[in-house]
Amino acid sequence: MSLYRPATLSDALHRLGQAPAALVAGGTDLYPALRDAAPPSAMIDLTGIADLAGIARDDGGWRIGAATTWTGIVRAALPPLFDGLKAAAREVGSLQIQNAGTVAGNLCNASPAADGMPPLLALDAEVEIAGAAGTRRMALRDFVTGVRQTALAPGEIVTAIRVPDRPGRSAFLKLGARRYLVISIAMVAARVELDAEGKLAEVAVAVGACSSVARRLPELERRLVGRRADEIAGIVAAAPLDGLAPIDDIRATAAYRVDAARTLVARALLQAAILA
């Protein structure tokens, strides 16, 4: 067993290029996944790398460093656009887990129930990736490709999450079988921007834990644009929730998930729209 703690991204990439190693940031997914086994023989700790730290705004929008913890999200001064992500951050596990776990790590772990996915999908987030060949960016919806699968290639490291800056507000609702420390049965993030007449000018809705990868609901979003907040409930009730394909598991039945997701979608949209 060994843990390497690089201070720079180039050092980390260099190490990773030399030999395969497990990347560890918060450790909140890596260590539990070991079950009763010993840690991997080679690990690279990403939390000491300056390039991966901090949240900043530049011309292109917001950059959330890959080592940003959920607590970092909660404490950051961010506009209402990020209210949904902040709400999600407060619902991740417990304070101990929020203090350690990172947003980027949550995406890389690629759980169908990743709390970070719906709010970041609703924000049209991109993932910034560094590798030996340089840096690339890709849409989050393309980054997570399946259960426990991402587009991250061997030798690559996620360095940041990019979020376009825009007006509006977002909301997030998580449904679980207990109050804290719970894996979602279903969760929904909604982002809304109202026009001058109070109509929905921009709408994004994403649902997690109801498909192998959390997904947006484009058809519903189209139906909502141009409508008023008081029409949301009716539109959501009638809309097809395209692409949701939940499973029966220990947490809930598939039928319940679709039913609950519809309720959560309406509530999250209302929450975002009424406050927007």
Added chain:
Amino acid sequence: MSLDAPPNRLTFRLNGAEVALDADPARRLSDVLREVAGARDVKVGCSAGDCGTCSVLVGGVALCACMVPAGRAAGAEVETAAGLVARDPLAHRLAVAFQARQAAQCGICTPGMMVSAMAYLRAGGTADPAAVEAALAGVLCRCTGYRKIVAAVSDVAADRAPDVPSEGSVGAPVPRVDGWPKVAGKELFGDDVAPADALLARAVRSPHHRARFAFGDLEGYRIAAGLDLVLTAADVPGENRFGVIPGFEDQPVMASREVRFRGEAVACLVGTRAALDAAPPPPVEWTPLPHALEPEDAGIGESLHADRAGNVMATGRVRRGDPETALAEAAYVVEGRFSTGFVEHAYIEPEAGFARRVGDRIEIGCCTQAPYMNRDGVARILGIAPEAVRIVPTATGGGFGSKLDLTTQPFVAIAAWKLGRPVRMCLTRIESIQSTTKRHPSRTHMRIGADADGRITGAIFDGVFNTGAYASWGPTVATRVPIHASGPYRTPAFLATSAGIHTNCAPAGAFRGFGVPQSAVAQESLYDLLAERLGMDRLAFRRLNCLRDGDPTVTGQVFETGMGIAACFDALEPHWTAALAAAEAANAVPGPVRRGVGIAAGWYGCGNTGLSNPSTIRAGITADGIVRLHQGATDIGQGSNTVIAQIFAQALGVPLAAVELVGPDTDLTPDAGKTSASRQTFITGNAARACGAALRTQILRLGNVSKVATIVLGPGSIALEEGGTRRRIDLTATGGSYAIEATGSYDPPTGPLDADGQGAPYAIFGTAAQMAELDVDTELGTVTLLKFRAAHDVGRAINPLLVEGQVEGGIAQGIGMALMEEFIPGRTENLHDYLIPTVGDVPPIDTIIVESGDPHGPFGAKGLGEHCLIPTAPAILNAIAHATGARIHDLPATPDRVRAAILAARE
């Protein structure tokens, strides 16, 4: 493979002191703190971030140390619970508040709770309960129900100090006499006591529910892996079987040829930590066999035990009067089928212990509820005399029934016996959930009839209990349920039958209530239906029918005094009326959230059913004038160390503070029986009272004073004061270690039941009634508990704060059983898939102590532990039905089931 092979020298500050450790930086920080730095106050409950008990502060930030690579602590300040209490005055105040509130029961989660609280308090956290709950939410507690922990943290945040009584006579809510080590990070549990040179034992367990298996070359494997020992069934020196009920010792330490459940051990690897970590899996070839996980499938394959046809392990029956006719003639009859889930004890301390051979004896330190039963069980397995086995219980980090059975003890005993070296073992959370006993899943059917005036005329109950692969306490459940299935109500005509059926599940055994919480779900749900049919208020209907002094129970037993259930209903009534009005007002506002109020009652006979189950207590006074109480009733958090000492001190007539505890230790403490069946306060309490009284009689006789004389202990002498005169008795040790000593024993007056289950199975029944107030989000099926009120007849509260602790903890477990807990073999084998209530799931609980007295109990006290969760689940189900019109028949009432029931009720 090495990445630059960084030197494994890890330097950081631990509780203010610079430490330099040789440790791999990739290891879990929890592991390195405990095993390398010796910080045993860092407890490990799950190694997956689910329980939070390993919480430490790194650079002032609370983290689960099990998920932090140790190397990340390099150069940082790491603070643990013990260090905080020792060094930070704020933490010391917190420890004092935990003691005053009895916020620590077993104490295993306490370090994690206090560390979490310190992060909050240092950041200037307020006494706002919601904020305190959020701060503590990362740590699970299975004993307390959290409310007293929240109160203690709030006390410190608000800078207030609760009153603490200065003396500990019977009835005084004194802090636990053994409490300070728990709140100071000093308590030692099952995995905290092994000597540093102990080898580790790890079981090899079946991945299949049922399979034949064969080993490859184990000796070649052992040598190649550098292990000291590989044990299989063939290595068991004595009999390879154990159990808890005579005639039902059917479980092997390690299976031979065939495993009967997933998680059953087939072998045990013993070696150094390094060798075990590096060892590949041993050569085992598995041939899966058809299996059954449900009783209705139990016919699949051959019977699990040759002498139990149809996999029927045991049955029970109580019959009184003519229930068939009573139901046929009843004005109203209701019936229903119900099921309850497989519930895991989920104490935060996994099973752990160590053994060392001392000559021809074996000594075992372990967490346990039953040291003498463990002793006898290990003796059979080793093939040695019981006296050659010494069990020294450590602090036990929760038990609730499952730590009655043997788990780690046989493995460490056999290994230490063969190797002549100490061997330790701690189950991982996954192993603990896979392999140890659970609450029996139940399928029940019940019919209850009432006359036109609302009086119960008869009931017929049948319960099928999934008892898993081995008997454990299954026979007890089969026996207890029919006796209790009527609830604490007059039921003149009654038939109750039960059967425990073997399946390929982990053994179901003892869990708080022994099957009674399961039958109460059926009976108390149907009582609501009957009240509804009758148009009667639900509380009034129950009070009309409840047992009163002089009424026969369904076994024909008559209690002339002490049947306190009516008083419990009376105590709840004003709250009931107010809660119904509040719910009506809340529901006048339309919306998806509906409020409901539910009530349920329960009863439980204290002690073994119709069997002798004596306890003995010994005490002595040394030549130095020190009173030593040899207290063998294991304290698993419920408080027997305190209660037994309070009873004894009162009987002897000395202050509680004058009593020193010895034990438990099978070499030093006489057998006080097992900590189960709500028997310690009642039975061992009576033994302690007898012992104290006998000691007092001897002392008074020596001084030739009357029984009202006051005993004043002094160094080397006892002064006796009576009516202004004072006499002195000089103390000199006579042969033994004590100048004066006495023993006291008690065995409750009970008798066996006849073929119809008639007779007097218990000397005491305790009773309780609880009401739940809750909101149901009808669109999502989620339940939010708002308030619990619990009226418990405890006869006499020896320590009211301990009573509250039991009630709050029992309700928390009942909440879990009602709303979220279900073990599914192979699927919910950790604490993120198997959910227990968090601090946010347990609402404020108002405990109303009813003291009806009891002619048998010490100072009138009854047992309490089991009773606390029996009414909880049905009270919740009844409140959900009140809120929504939807009745849940199958537990747990998860959101999808509640939503489905609501949709079905609308059709």
